Amino acid sequence: MWGPLFASTFEGSMIGAGAPVFAIWSYCISKGYEREGIIRLNPKILSVVIGLSEEDAARAIEFLCSPDSSSASVEDDGARIVHLGGFEYAIVNWQKYQELIKRELRLARDRERKQRERAATADSSDVSAEQRTVRKRPKKSPIREDEMREEKRREERTPPISPPLDGGGTGDGEAPPPVLVAEDALPKKKKRKTQEEGAAEVRRKLGIPERPKYTPEFGAFWLRTWRKGSKMKSFRIYEAMEPADREACEAAVQEWTGAYGRRESQTRPNVTTWLNDRGWENDLEAELERGRDPMKGKRFQGGIDPELGW
Numbered sequence: 001m002w003g004p005l006f007a008s009t010f011e012g013s014m015i016g017a018g019a020p021v022f023a024i025w026s027y028c029i030s031k032g033y034e035r036e037g038i039i040r041l042n043p044k045i046l047s048v049v050i051g052l053s054e055e056d057a058a059r060a061i062e063f064l065c066s067p068d069s070s071s072a073s074v075e076d077d078g079a080r081i082v083h084l085g086g087f088e089y090a091i092v093n094w095q096k097y098q099e100l101i102k103r104e105l106r107l108a109r110d111r112e113r114k115q116r117e118r119a120a121t122a123d124s125s126d127v128s129a130e131q132r133t134v135r136k137r138p139k140k141s142p143i144r145e146d147e148m149r150e151e152k153r154r155e156e157r158t159p160p161i162s163p164p165l166d167g168g169g170t171g172d173g174e175a176p177p178p179v180l181v182a183e184d185a186l187p188k189k190k191k192r193k194t195q196e197e198g199a200a201e202v203r204r205k206l207g208i209p210e211r212p213k214y215t216p217e218f219g220a221f222w223l224r225t226w227r228k229g230s231k232m233k234s235f236r237i238y239e240a241m242e243p244a245d246r247e248a249c250e251a252a253v254q255e256w257t258g259a260y261g262r263r264e265s266q267t268r269p270n271v272t273t274w275l276n277d278r279g280w281e282n283d284l285e286a287e288l289e290r291g292r293d294p295m296k297g298k299r300f301q302g303g304i305d306p307e308l309g310w
């Protein structure tokens with residue numbers, strides 16, 4: 001697979017981290033598309049693939065997992081990846097950067113479409129200069145011009161009118177002094193609403209509930225999941241759980257994330273469904289066994305007889 005590498009990677013808080021860190025970070029981005037941000041980092045394999053020593057590969061992985069106060073990301077204190085267990089890791093902010101990439105691709109497609117439309121318009125309007133009609137400005141009526149000149153002469157002959165004495169002037173043409181007005185008496189300009197304030201007002205008028213503000217505890221829990229399904233619905237279920245159930249769920253989610261990581265993305269359950277069904281109480285060993293035998297549950301669908309082997 002492949003993955004776009006932003007130019008800011010080489011100019012941000014990772015400056016001076018060293019070639020092994022940039023090499024393994026590029027490896028993470030290219031491998032992240034296989035399992036939606038979940039990757040396997042084995043120092044022995046990386047040392048052979050990239051050409052590093054195992055110690056350098058391990059130090060680079062440790063650097064990517066460590067907090068970074070200079071990072072622009074606030075998720076997980078600026079860490080780039082989160083350890084899930086064994087050789088399993090999750091890329092922080094994976095979904096966020098996927099949205100950015102989709103937006104850039106959409107803008108690029110729009111630019112190409114507009115270029116094609118302009119080219120087609122230019123071809124259809126490519127007419128010789130002889131065939132073009134030039135619009136001429138209409139000539140002014142001589143009668144209208146005479147009336148305007150006469151009006152101007154009358155204005156020049158009329159003397160200026162002096163302001164009345166009770167208006168503050170002197171009566172000999174001098175303008176009255178300026179009137180000072182308190183700032184509070186001036187009409188105030190209506191403050192322009194921001195896009196967020198306008199969207200919130202529309203939601204209130206339509207009776208749409210406000211989006212919940214995620215707690216730090218749920219944010220840390222969500223990063224340890226396989227992040228499939230509605231985050232908002234998962235948050236509401238998470239908040240409604242009993243403390244004991246929440247503690248048991250948080251203790252088991254990392255192992256279940258690793259187990260579901262062996263499945264194809266379309267066969268993984270939504271996190272919302274997993275929370276509703278109390279999935280942490282299911283048989284983890286059975287799920288791990290399913291991951292070791294990818295043909296389990298598909299033998300008869302694929303036409304394979306388990307007895308005969310074909």
